[in-house]
Amino acid sequence: MSDTGLLRGKVVIVTGAGKGIGAAAARLCASEGANLVLAGTTLQSLEVVAQEIRRAGGRAECFRVDVSDADATSAMVVFCLEHFGQLDGAFNNAGIDGPLAPTADYPEADFDRVMDVNVKGVWNCMRFQIPAMLASGGGAIVNCASSLSEVGQYNMAAYCASKAAVLGLTRTAGLEYGPRGIRVNALSPGVTETSMMKDQMAIVEGLRDSLLQAEPIGRLAQPEEIAQPVAWLLSDRSSYAVGANFVVDGGYLVK
Numbered sequence: 001m002s003d004t005g006l007l008r009g010k011v012v013i014v015t016g017a018g019k020g021i022g023a024a025a026a027r028l029c030a031s032e033g034a035n036l037v038l039a040g041t042t043l044q045s046l047e048v049v050a051q052e053i054r055r056a057g058g059r060a061e062c063f064r065v066d067v068s069d070a071d072a073t074s075a076m077v078v079f080c081l082e083h084f085g086q087l088d089g090a091f092n093n094a095g096i097d098g099p100l101a102p103t104a105d106y107p108e109a110d111f112d113r114v115m116d117v118n119v120k121g122v123w124n125c126m127r128f129q130i131p132a133m134l135a136s137g138g139g140a141i142v143n144c145a146s147s148l149s150e151v152g153q154y155n156m157a158a159y160c161a162s163k164a165a166v167l168g169l170t171r172t173a174g175l176e177y178g179p180r181g182i183r184v185n186a187l188s189p190g191v192t193e194t195s196m197m198k199d200q201m202a203i204v205e206g207l208r209d210s211l212l213q214a215e216p217i218g219r220l221a222q223p224e225e226i227a228q229p230v231a232w233l234l235s236d237r238s239s240y241a242v243g244a245n246f247v248v249d250g251g252y253l254v255k
């Protein structure tokens, strides 16, 4: 099963693991030797990923969670400890983009939902993962932000605000828990070909072309390319990375 054994013996939770970046990260972490809890809103899609991991010789258990729900998120960590006895790593990846609308017209209910999932969801994950990691002797947390955590984007006020807030949560937790053996970092992917982006590209005419034009590397990312830094950040090889934002965006932000 193990590729390089980067995560051999570690127990890792991935939220939003049923598809897209989360599924790619879960597959890679398993191939690097981690035991996985795959968490997300749809058990069926989580099970598909878990079956692939088990067929390849890995261990994966599935847990249904809405990360905006504190009780359910706490139960996810308890489930992990019951199955694997420890928690060493977490990729807090679950997120939504929300509808597209100018700032003044953004629907309030959608604004609240984006914040609940993307910001409160990350905080919920961390506040239950951190005590479990302290009990296991330390760990590593990777929170999924976005290249849009650093810049604005038309019609995406809630999403941009939520991802900037993920950096605030990450920096603060990095400061607080780095000295206690838990490294908290953020990963900021650029435009990645997942259903989140494909859905937007299907709605907004010309979006794909304009996104491609904005990418110095001349193409969009594949989820597997975003998974690589996740595995590294969860591993002991990133031992000096604390509270940082790792941008993996094909050069979008430096253009």
Ligand SMILES: NC(=O)c1ccc[n+]([C@@H]2O[C@H](COP(=O)([O-])OP(=O)(O)OC[C@H]3O[C@@H](n4cnc5c(N)ncnc54)[C@H](O)[C@@H]3O)[C@@H](O)[C@H]2O)c1
Residues within 6 Å of the ligand: 015, 016, 017, 018, 019, 020, 021, 022, 039, 040, 041, 042, 065, 066, 067, 068, 093, 094, 095, 096, 097, 117, 121, 144, 145, 146, 147, 188, 189, 190, 191, 192, 193, 194, 195, 196, 197
């Ligand atoms: N695709 C991109 O271009 C891109 C770019 C930058 C950042 N991101 C971020 O990467 C992460 C993954 O995005 P993706 O593109 O793979 O999206 P996706 O829509 O393909 O997958 C998101 C996953 O999160 C799960 N999820 C959604 N709400 C949830 C909730 N409340 N509780 C638990 N699980 C929930 C979904 O079920 C799904 O499995 C998100 O945080 C997203 O904001 C994506």
